[in-house]
Amino acid sequence: xxxxxxxxxxxxxxxxxxxxxxxxxxxxxxxxxxxxxxxxxxxxxxxxxxxxxxxxxxxxxxxxxxxxxxxxxxxxxxxxxxxxxxxxxxxxxxxxxxxxxxxxxxxxxxxxxxxxxxxxxxxxxxxxxxxxxxxxxxxxxxxxxxxxxxxxxxxxxxxxxxxxxxxxxxxxxxxxxxxxxxxxxxxxxxxxxxxxxxxxxxxxxxxxxxxxxxxxxxxxxxxxxxxxxxxxxxxxxxxxxxxxxxxxxxxxxxxxxxxxxxxxxxxxxxxxxxxxxxxxxxxxxxxxxxxxxxxxxxxxxxxxxxxxxxxxxxxxxxxxxxxxxxxxxxxxxxxxxxxxxxxxxxxxxxxxxxxxxxxxxxxxxxxxxxxxxxxxxxxxxxxxxxxxxxxxxxxxxxxxxxxxxxxxxxxxxxxxxxxxxxxxxxxxxxxxxxxxxxxxxxxxxxxxxxxxxxxxxxxxxxxxxxxxxxxxxxxxxxxxxxxxxxxxxxxxxxxxxxxxxxxxxxxxxxxxxxxxxxxxxxxxxxxxxxxxxxxxxxxxxxxxxxxxxxxxxxxxxxxxxxxxxxxxxxxxxxxxxxxxxxxxxxxxxxxxxxxxxxxxxxxxxxxxxxxxxxxxxxxxxxxxxxxxxxxxxxxxxxxxxxxxxxxxxxxxxxxxxxxxxx
Amino acid sequence: xxxxxxxxxxxxxxxxxxxxxxxxxxxxxxxxxxxxxxxxxxxxxxxxxxxxxxxxxxxxxxxxxxxxxxxxxxxxxxxxxxxxxxxxxxxxxxxxxxxxxxxxxxxxxxxxxxxxxxxxxxxxxxxxxxxxxxxxxxxxxxxxxxxxxxxxxxxxxxxxxxxxxxxxxxxxxxxxxxxxxxxxxxx
Numbered sequence: 007x008x009x010x011x012x013x014x015x016x017x018x019x020x021x022x023x024x025x026x027x028x029x030x031x032x033x034x035x036x037x038x039x040x041x042x043x044x045x046x047x048x049x050x051x052x053x054x055x056x057x058x059x060x061x062x063x064x065x066x067x068x069x070x071x072x073x074x075x076x077x078x079x080x081x082x083x084x085x086x087x088x089x090x091x092x093x094x095x096x097x098x099x100x101x102x103x104x105x106x107x108x109x110x111x112x113x114x115x116x117x118x119x120x121x122x123x124x125x126x127x128x129x130x131x132x133x134x135x136x137x138x139x140x141x142x143x144x145x146x147x148x149x150x151x152x153x154x155x156x157x158x159x160x161x162x163x164x165x166x167x168x169x170x171x172x173x174x175x176x177x178x179x180x181x182x183x184x185x186x187x188x189x190x191x192x193x194x195x196x197x198x199x200x201x202x203x204x205x206x207x208x209x210x211x212x213x214x215x216x217x218x219x220x221x222x223x224x225x226x227x228x229x230x231x232x233x234x235x236x237x238x239x240x241x242x243x244x245x246x247x248x249x250x251x252x253x254x255x256x257x258x259x260x261x262x263x264x265x266x267x268x269x270x271x272x273x274x275x276x277x278x279x280x281x282x283x284x285x286x287x288x289x290x291x292x293x294x295x296x297x298x299x300x301x302x303x304x305x306x307x308x309x310x311x312x313x314x315x316x317x318x319x320x321x322x323x324x325x326x327x328x329x330x331x332x333x334x335x336x337x338x339x340x341x342x343x344x345x346x347x348x349x350x351x352x353x354x355x356x357x358x359x360x361x362x363x364x365x366x367x368x369x370x371x372x373x374x375x376x377x378x379x380x381x382x383x384x385x386x387x388x389x390x391x392x393x394x395x396x397x398x399x400x401x402x403x404x405x406x407x408x409x410x411x412x413x414x415x416x417x418x419x420x421x422x423x424x425x426x427x428x429x430x431x432x433x434x435x436x437x438x439x440x441x442x443x444x445x446x447x448x449x450x451x452x453x454x455x456x457x458x459x460x461x462x463x464x465x466x467x468x469x470x471x472x473x474x475x476x477x478x479x480x481x482x483x484x485x486x487x488x489x490x491x492x493x494x495x496x497x498x499x500x501x502x503x504x505x506x507x508x509x510x511x512x513x514x515x516x517x518x519x520x521x522x523x524x525x526x527x528x529x530x531x532x533x534x535x536x537x538x539x540x541x542x543x544x545x546x547x548x549x550x551x552x553x554x555x556x557x558x559x560x561x562x563x564x565x566x567x568x569x570x571x572x573x574x575x576x577x578x579x580x581x582x583x584x585x586x587x588x589x590x591x592x593x594x595x596x597x598x599x600x601x602x603x604x605x606x607x608x609x610x611x612x613x614x615x616x617x618x619x620x621x622x623x624x625x626x627x628x629x630x631x632x633x634x635x636x637x638x639x640x641x642x643x644x645x646x647x648x649x650x651x652x653x654x655x656x657x658x659x660x661x662x663x664x665x666x667x668x
Numbered sequence: 669x670x671x672x673x674x675x676x677x678x679x680x681x682x683x684x685x686x687x688x689x690x691x692x693x694x695x696x697x698x699x700x701x702x703x704x705x706x707x708x709x710x711x712x713x714x715x716x717x718x719x720x721x722x723x724x725x726x727x728x729x730x731x732x733x734x735x736x737x738x739x740x741x742x743x744x745x746x747x748x749x750x751x752x753x754x755x756x757x758x759x760x761x762x763x764x765x766x767x768x769x770x771x772x773x774x775x776x777x778x779x780x781x782x783x784x785x786x787x788x789x790x791x792x793x794x795x796x797x798x799x800x801x802x803x804x805x806x807x808x809x810x811x812x813x814x815x816x817x818x819x820x821x822x823x824x825x826x827x828x829x830x831x832x833x834x835x836x837x838x839x840x841x842x843x844x845x846x847x848x849x850x851x852x853x854x855x
Contacts (some may be wrong), residue, residue, distance in 0.1 A: 280847045330851070370848040477710050478709050479708035522705065545706075568706055595710075599694065
């Protein structure tokens with residue numbers, strides 16, 4: 007029956023109002039998904055309330071009930087608009103607003119009861135209605151004041167944009183109702199629908215506000231992208247040939263100041279060895295957020311110098327704490343809790359932001375922005391700082407990686423240069439001497455490259471064979487090696503004996519050089535025409551001599567100091583004549599001191615044994631046997647010194663061309 | 669005023685783990701004072717390039733070899749110096765043995781150092797003048813006497829003599845470089 011009465015003869019006014027209510031509900035439900043605070047859903051409920059109210063009124067056209075529904079409607083509007091401000095303003099204000107909402111609700115209940123039971127006269131009911139609207143009107147009138155008191159309250163922007171239109175339409179609606187009565191066709195046909203339509207302004211304002219926020223966000227992100235570009239450009243100093251970490255940090259501090267509106271910025275880095283952070287760069291005027299010593303003159307340059315030298319242990323002070331926790335610190339204004347460092351305006355701590363530079367959960371540093379009082383930072387400044395800090399973290403970490411790679415590169419490059427020099431100084435081929443074979447193996451240790459060997463033809467059947475070991479390593483050692491080789495090649499053809507050759511080399515080396523220039527060296531002057539061997543030794547390892555006639559190993563030693571120790575050093579000679587099948591072996595420290603996995607040295611005994619085992623082979627074969635034996639002995643242990651073995655094998659005569667050795 | 673209790677001491681401990689020579693490189697040298705720089709270079713050349721303050725390490729090794737050559741073996745060319753050594757980016761470990769009678773003045777030196785430290789802690793600079801350098805029986809005018817003070821500071825892993833006091837073992841631990849601090853994430 008109820009449905010029939012509505013569907014059977016709905017008035018045009020009711021249809022208009024229902025249609026408008028439906029539009030309201032549809033709009034607000036549509037917008038519901040575009041916000042998170044639930045405001046649109048509540049306005050959709052308001053639209054539903056309007057529709058229910060009008061349907062009820064068409065069924066029960068009671069003026070008191072209509073007025074009660076008015077009170078309910080405006081209490082709901084008050085709740086939607088003013089309650090968020092009250093909540094943001096504190097619990098007392100919240101309670102007061104709750105009371106303001108409760109009063110019209112209570113009056114609505116009273117009006118409904120009086121209509122049902124005929125408790126009050128018409129005049130009293132109208133008075134109650136009017137009086138109950140007063141707190142609602144007062145709260146809505148004070149809305150701008152509330153908005154100022156709670157500027158960060160949710161929905162503030164929406165209320166601001168719709169205040170005038172809703173205020174005016176509410177006044178028109180209530181005025182028409184008060185003057186003409188709720189039953190008036192003008193009220194029901196014009197004033198009420200207009201009021202309903204005005205509620206749509208909330209939806210439009212929401213869309214408008216969202217668009218503004220979107221445009222603001224786009225601008226913000228565009229600015230952020232620009233600032234990131236600047237930051238990465240500043241950090242891009244890493245790609246320049248004259249890269250320095252200091253440049254990167256200085257540029258970073260500058261970009262932070264320029265892109266956040268801060269007056270000053272500092273960049274701090276974590277110490278490499280201690281649990282501490284230290285200021286590494288400062289740009290602009292940075293009021294220190296820590297207590298300055300009283301004795302420090304309050305002059306800009308002195309204070310800046312002090313800040314640049316400052317460091318904090320982990321957990322100590324504002325920066326030590328930020329580094330320990332790896333958390334941002336935001337003091338937007340006022341500088342509350344920050345120290346008083348003096349009366350100078352540029353020293354008064356105002357606003358402060360501290361953001362960690364963190365990579366993979368480790369804090370590698372901090373950035374901090376500051377403004378002197380009464381300056382302030384907005385949430386956007388804070389967000390911008392955090393964004394820049396996150397990219398700065400990557401830039402700083404990349405700089406570290408670049409520096410480490412460059413350092414490793416320097417080490418590798420020096421090792422490669424030393425390796426190249428050493429290789430270039432080696433003889434391309436050995437001289438050919440009648441009845442004597444020469445062979446060598448030389449294995450440089452990584453980064454050492456200090457062994458030297460040579461064989462210089464000094465006559466048709468004469469040669470000078472040398473094996474040396476320069477003290478030190480790398481390029482420095484290879485420079486000394488180059489000097490030794492130059493002098494040796496200069497004096498070897500002189501025909502002088504081996505001791506004299508060594509004395510000359512030593513004299514050239516023992517000058518006043520700003521370079522360590524020590525080397526051991528053994529030289530053997532071979533005269534294949536006489537079969538004589540002359541050994542001179544500058545602190546070098548004894549020569550191993552396998553004597554075929556005795557089938558035994560002997561050593562030939564000629565003690566003296568290394569080259570470069572004293573300019574006047576002399577090097578006594580040992581002269582002897584090996585026989586057919588004899589083997590002479592010169593070698594460096596790295597061979598006899600080569601270490602096995604068990605920590606034992608290869609030693610002269612193992613070397614001698616290897617020579618004895620392989621004596622029947624040619625020089626190449628013997629060298630190869632020694633190399634294999636040494637490799638087997640050391641296994642996979644890392645070797646710390648070059649290993650060089652030079653083998654001279656006296657050949658047995660074939661009878662066709664007898665040599666001096668046979 | 670301080671009591672010098674914080675002064676580091678030269679230890680005498682035959683059983684110190686620092687005397688464990690397992691896996692260490694080894695060289696022997698004659699007691700030739702002229703060649704100390706050369707011996708030092710031979711030892712240090714096996715140090716990895718990662719060790720940054722290599723000059724300081726060279727200086728300390730040179731000092732300890734010099735002591736062995738001069739005060740241990742009395743520069744007698746017939747007497748040898750034996751050195752065991754191992755290096756890594758994190759440590760330098762050295763054992764130096766001479767053929768001399770041993771460093772008899774260790775207790776005197778420790779007492780001297782304790783008093784010196786007491787003067788330093790108490791800022792008694794007038795008294796400190798008496799503790800500028802330690803002169804043992806075998807010292808000459810060229811001995812500043814300060815090398816051991818520096819050695820005790822440098823060899824932070826220990827500086828220990830054997831019972832005969834002719835062999836000294838020492839360990840330097842290099843600080844490990846790291847990037848960044850582990851954030852606790854606390855408040």
